[in-house]
């Protein structure tokens with residue numbers, strides 16, 4: 001019976017031993033760091049498998065091919081951003097605008113990702129291109 005977190009080596013709590021995650025024997029804090037993100041709309045944690053699907057842009061992002069204005073977007077191409085020498089930038093064509101922004105961010109980032117619950121709330125539907133992108137992504141990560 002494993003009693004230590006595979007990531008940080010700390011002792012697991014009895015609950016963590018009893019209910020292991022599909023990803024392995026991992027403490028709650030490492031699980032949050034490695035496998036979860038916080039939704040930018042409701043602030044709830046969501047699994048990273050669902051992170052790079054729909055995003056909200058709160059402040060215009062510098063983009064190659066044009067800036068990405070505030071709004072809600074589906075990501076339709078990877079990678080969607082690049083690290084620059086001074087500042088990173090995004091690829092304009094990776095963003096498909098799906099609706100206007102009518103909520104505020106729960107943190108200070110100019111861009112955030114949406115959980116599945118918020119996607120449903122906002123009635124966001126994946127495009128064919130987006131679905132194919134996610135399917136390819138799954139294949140390469142396995």
Ligand SMILES: [Zn+2]
Nearest residue numbers: 005008027030
């Ligand atoms: Zn840990």
Ligand SMILES: [Zn+2]
Nearest residue numbers: 039042115118
């Ligand atoms: Zn949410």
